[in-house]
Amino acid sequence: MKRLLTILALLTLPVLAADSPHGGVLGVPGGRFVFGSVADGSILSTFMLDTQTGRLWKYSVDKEKGLHLAPIVYTLADGTISLLPTDTKQELELLERKRALEAQTKEKGKTDGK
Numbered sequence: 001m002k003r004l005l006t007i008l009a010l011l012t013l014p015v016l017a018a019d020s021p022h023g024g025v026l027g028v029p030g031g032r033f034v035f036g037s038v039a040d041g042s043i044l045s046t047f048m049l050d051t052q053t054g055r056l057w058k059y060s061v062d063k064e065k066g067l068h069l070a071p072i073v074y075t076l077a078d079g080t081i082s083l084l085p086t087d088t089k090q091e092l093e094l095l096e097r098k099r100a101l102e103a104q105t106k107e108k109g110k111t112d113g114k
Helices: 002-019 088-113
Strands: 025-027 033-040 043-050 056-062 066-071
Antiparallel strands (some): 025 033
């Protein structure tokens, strides 16, 4: 795995850096993972996005771990920690409310039609 990350880094970083002064994107159409970079001044940060789950990792290098992908962790509005930037609990509650409202509307239509 470490060797694969090294190869990806060597192939990805020059392409991303040359693509645009503000970073770039590297991926395969229909592929699950996309590598992208963001330039902040002279610092170029590279990220990997899982297009199926929405999870995001930052490509990092340090003396102890060497080349590695560090997961991006989000703090949601209620203070909970998540690996996704969205509050799935809140989304589920909204979806349940929407379904209940649709069921009420449908039931009301049935009783109005009688």
